[in-house]
Amino acid sequence: MTTLSEVAQRAGVTSATVSNVLRQRGKVGAETRARVLAAVDALGYRPHLTARALAEGRAPTLALMVSSIANPFYPEFALAAEQAARQHGRFLIVCNTNDDPEIGRAYLEQIAGTLSDGVLVMNANLQFEDLRMTQRRGAPVVLCMWEKPHEPPGLPCIAVDFHLAGALAARHLIELGHRRIGIIVAGGAACIHAERERGFIDELAVLGHAGAAVASVHADDTVEGGHQGATALLTAAPDLSAIFATNDLPALGAMHAAADLGLKVPDQLSVIGITDIQLARQSRPALSTVAVPTAEAATQAIALLLELIAQQAGPAPVRVCSPPLLVQRASTARPAPDAAV
Amino acid sequence: MTTLSEVAQRAGVTSATVSNVLRQRGKVGAETRARVLAAVDALGYRPHLTARALAEGRAPTLALMVSSIANPFYPEFALAAEQAARQHGRFLIVCNTNDDPEIGRAYLEQIAGTLSDGVLVMNANLQFEDLRMTQRRGAPVVLCMWEKPHEPPGLPCIAVDFHLAGALAARHLIELGHRRIGIIVAGGAACIHAERERGFIDELAVLGHAGAAVASVHADDTVEGGHQGATALLTAAPDLSAIFATNDLPALGAMHAAADLGLKVPDQLSVIGITDIQLARQSRPALSTVAVPTAEAATQAIALLLELIAQQAGPAPVRVCSPPLLVQRASTARPAPDAAV
DNA sequence: GTGAAAGCGCTAACAG
DNA sequence: CTGTTAGCGCTTTCAC
Secondary structure (H helix, E strand, O other): OOHHHHHHHHHHHOHHHHHHHHHHOOOHHHHHHHHHHHHHHHOOOOOOOHHHHHHHHOOOOEEEEOOOOOOOOOOHHHHHHHHHHHOOOEEEEEEEOOOOOOHHHHHHHHOOOOOOEEEEEOOOOHEEEEEEEEEEOOOEEEEEEEEOOOOOOOOOEEEEEEHHHHHHHHHHHHHOOOOEEEEEEEEOOOOHHHHHHHHHHHHHOOOOOHEEEEEEEEEEHHHHHHHHHHHHHHOOOOOOOOEEEEOOOOOHHHHHHHHOOOOOOOOOOOOEEOOOOOOHHOOOOOOOEEEHHHHHHHHHHOOOOHHHHHHHHOOOEEEEEOOEEEEEOOOOOOHHHHHOO | OOOOOHHHHHHOHHHHHHHHHOOOOOOOOOOHHHHHHHHHHHEEEOHHHHHHHHHOEEEEOOEEOOOOOOOOOOOHHHHHHHHHHHOOEEEEEEEEEEOOOOHHHHHHHHEEOOOEEEEEOOOOOHHHHHHHHHHOOOOOEEEEOOOOOOOOOOOOOOEHHHHHHHHHHHHHHHHHHOOOEEEEOOOOOOOOOOHHHHHHHHHHHHHHOHHHHEEEEOOOOOOOHHHHHHHHHHHHHOOEHHHHHHOOHHHHHHHHHHHEEEOOOOOOOOOEEEEOOOHHHHHOOOEEEEEOOOOHHHHHHHHHHHHHHHHOOOOOOOOEEEEEEEEOOOOOOOOOOHOOO
16 A cells, blocks of 8 residues: 555655645646656555545545345436446445334444445435434435425435326326226335325326225235235226236236236236336336336435535425336236226 | 544543543443443444544445446345445445446545455456456455356355356256257356356256257347347247246346247246346246355355455455255246157 | 553645 | 645554
């Protein structure tokens, strides 16, 4: 590990000058600069990021808190976040909370402000109180995918209009002619997807088909959960012509359930989800869904976090991403005439 | 940000003593300790990890280099790696190389030894020379899933016997009675999967059915790649009764291709992959595959890296994971009698 | 047992 | 333009 002063010594200057050359600060004589650069090169000097961080009073890393890396939603988000961070010269520390608030708190306690300059929170099931505490300690926090643009959480956040996402799904099914629709609300007790369900229901009412929501079940936010949910739904109400799931994974599970029950998708049953994860494109039939701007949210979240770190943003700014978009694929179609009651 | 000396002041001692109390080093009087702990508590003191790292001459973070977070292989691995790291009090910086050796090198240059104590390399398409350089600079490197246990790479690594993985796939298909098998070799030009193909071919020979490998194509390591590969295979040799893909993603693509060609899996075509990613369980029909100990590799890789950092390991140790295991699901079956030539 | 002091590698005033 | 001087917050000898 060659240090600044070793370089300085070789170049016959002092470490401050080397520092100035490297960071283009202060004026340095052209000739001196050349000597310094030569020395840097000869010695293979690389700045010690930890030492620099300590001296500057700021860390080069950002913490990304996520409930599980294994969430199929994660890849696109993390990819975009990492790229954005890199472009700003920052590194990303991934903190998996496993949906356990304790682990989340422990992470925050340890690294927020001491190893990471700021914290990105992505569905990590953290206590708001812990986040506020983190903020108070001087480490900015950004919530990455706030579901309710019209009800800001009192913390900086990147919001996506999931109410609209639900509405778009509803409109699509209604326009296709579906009048007997089952709903799978994913996310368990915490029920993070309430906004999506509400958007769906509200739109049904707006379109004059409030009665089209025939049945509704809660389910785990997984393929298996969707499978179980759909099975329950179709058993209780065999005449459903469509199922709306608040997330893609359970929607995929619903398609499997339909297959297991001998129902053809989309001929006998239409299925639609929300998010547009990679898998949605790869399923057979390909899943119709409402695409949500995941990568954009990641990029914006990084940008906002950096502004907060630089203290260039208000106390609890809310930024809204582009609206969700319907993506019609092969899992939705007009209901079969004989399926109608 | 309360500092050590603030705590010290409040406790009426010096920062050295506080440090001793916190790290259980040196002897501290019971009464003093109590006072110190009380002050720590009252002030909400948290150690500044960056400062500590600088003073200790070691960083609390490990770098995980990966070609793409979006690789469906990644979740299980990263989850296990992050947990293992956390259990050892380390944090994980995720470095996405996008398969670009330049990005990889830039990452290594910047953080290895200056922000991270060691580097985990997972399919990141890095130049060995860059990795050796990193080592020489004092930051240990571990390759996470070396495919050839019998040909160590000259760098510390966690190896998985992918030759055996290929062999198990071959044995399974042969035992089922398949004699006309198509092979999809994933991974493109770099051809990281050569060992798997060789294992498959070798085992065919061992079993006396060298001729069963009727055709072989190269394809991208994606669902789409597998789809294209399988389509090509089945077009050129419509009488194939089984397809072996060197990875699960292309195997899944092969199943889709079969469906598109009107072939029933497994009745008219058996498909088998390698790895056992989550998706393999969730596809319809569920994919038969050869499971590889991904999580174990992650855990071992972290352990080895920490040993290397602590200088408790030889120069280029190779650790071999548990052997791969056949997982028979619904995508493989005996060939239809009338399909045989 | 506890304190004083040096230093990790770098940056940031301020002098000259 | 370049050098001097202080730290950043913590750990770690080494005296007392």
